[in-house]
Amino acid sequence: MSDLPSRMPARLAPERMAALLREMPKAELHIHIEGSLEPELIFRLAARNGVPLPHPSVEALRAAYAFTDLQSFLDLYYAGAGVLRREEDFFDMAWAYFERAAADNIVHAEVFFDPQTHTARGVPTGTVVTGLEHACRRAHAEFGISSRLILCFLRHLSEEEAFAALEQALPHRSHFVGVGLDSSERGHPPEKFARVFARCRELGLRVVAHAGEEGPAAYIEGALDVLRAERIDHGVRCVESPELVRRLAATRTPLTVCPLSNVRLRVFRDLAAHNLPALLDAGLCVTVNSDDPAYFGGYVNDNFVQTFAALPGLGPAHAYVLARNSFEASFAPAADKQRWIAALDQTFARYAA
Ligand code: HPA
Ligand code: ZN
Numbered sequence: 001m002s003d004l005p006s007r008m009p010a011r012l013a014p015e016r017m018a019a020l021l022r023e024m025p026k027a028e029l030h031i032h033i034e035g036s037l038e039p040e041l042i043f044r045l046a047a048r049n050g051v052p053l054p055h056p057s058v059e060a061l062r063a064a065y066a067f068t069d070l071q072s073f074l075d076l077y078y079a080g081a082g083v084l085r086r087e088e089d090f091f092d093m094a095w096a097y098f099e100r101a102a103a104d105n106i107v108h109a110e111v112f113f114d115p116q117t118h119t120a121r122g123v124p125t126g127t128v129v130t131g132l133e134h135a136c137r138r139a140h141a142e143f144g145i146s147s148r149l150i151l152c153f154l155r156h157l158s159e160e161e162a163f164a165a166l167e168q169a170l171p172h173r174s175h176f177v178g179v180g181l182d183s184s185e186r187g188h189p190p191e192k193f194a195r196v197f198a199r200c201r202e203l204g205l206r207v208v209a210h211a212g213e214e215g216p217a218a219y220i221e222g223a224l225d226v227l228r229a230e231r232i233d234h235g236v237r238c239v240e241s242p243e244l245v246r247r248l249a250a251t252r253t254p255l256t257v258c259p260l261s262n263v264r265l266r267v268f269r270d271l272a273a274h275n276l277p278a279l280l281d282a283g284l285c286v287t288v289n290s291d292d293p294a295y296f297g298g299y300v301n302d303n304f305v306q307t308f309a310a311l312p313g314l315g316p317a318h319a320y321v322l323a324r325n326s327f328e329a330s331f332a333p334a335a336d337k338q339r340w341i342a343a344l345d346q347t348f349a350r351y352a353a
Helices: 014-023 039-049 058-063 070-083 087-103 115-119 125-143 159-175 190-202 217-225 236-240 242-251 259-264 276-281 300-310 316-328 334-352
Strands: 026-032 106-113 146-154 178-182 206-211 231-234 255-257 286-288
Touching: 014 300, 014 316, 014 334, 026 231, 026 255, 026 286, 026 300, 026 316, 039 058, 039 070, 039 087, 070 115, 087 106, 087 125, 106 125, 106 334, 115 125, 115 146, 115 159, 125 146, 125 159, 146 159, 159 190, 178 190, 190 206, 190 217, 206 217, 217 231, 217 236, 217 242, 231 236, 236 242, 236 255, 236 276, 255 276, 259 300, 276 286, 276 316, 286 300, 286 316, 300 316, 316 334
Parallel strands: 026 106, 106 146, 146 178, 178 206, 206 231, 231 255, 255 286
Antiparallel strands: none
């Protein structure tokens, strides 16, 4: 593997490997902020806002998190977001995420939000963005975490509705760096959103898109060719097209992979069956992320630690490459990336001693 620092541990005992994974500085590039809403906070916000909940307790709600596919998750995820009504609700949700991020040594986070989920029940986009942005500013002040917001369009809705969401968000343009595409993938190819993404590019927005999670490799090609996505969220089904894998490697197009999500949504049988090692071996710019940590059983460090424990072929060099990729793949300024990579090198040097 290229770009390894001069002082690197060759191999580590499992507990020491887990400690390194936890301690290494990292960026998270695939986190839906509504997917960080823990059941306890859902109940607290429901009480605060007088919103009735179908589940009688936190335990009953958590027990309902037994998903069979992406749609079965999305149904609960949209229902959970129904407790978010006021600016402080969005602040509290994002602040809880940043506290977890700080504990996981995340130094930079690019955070997805779904405005259409909220405008559908009468919550203005400004309420969403202002609450989230306040948490981003406080995370920088208190934890030194830098962050960006990325507005995601819901692909099960129409392109016309995506245009309306963009219009409503434009007064807050300075608070988000880019746009993405999420929700139900199958039957909703990237081509459906060609015109709205063209408009977003004209506006100078960065472009990412979910593709190749449940959908085929052709959806990844559509995201690249039609939406001009700079990163692919998930993308694990790229391996179904060797030509596409070669293209992603040659262009260093990042894939934001989410192992625990993939297992919970049955994209892979278990972590031991995940194709992360194959993606790394193919030289792809892969990163590890949590997706919807409150629903999928873990935050970013849980994803790293559990994935490395399940795949014994993965060691310190892979950990280094994954963390370094997370910085390279981010939309942060070059000077910040250099600073984070220097800190990463120092962490690995300490483990080499
Ligand atoms: N896939 C698609 N849409 C989503 C996801 C996901 O993993 N999480 C939240 N919205
Ligand atoms: Zn996602």
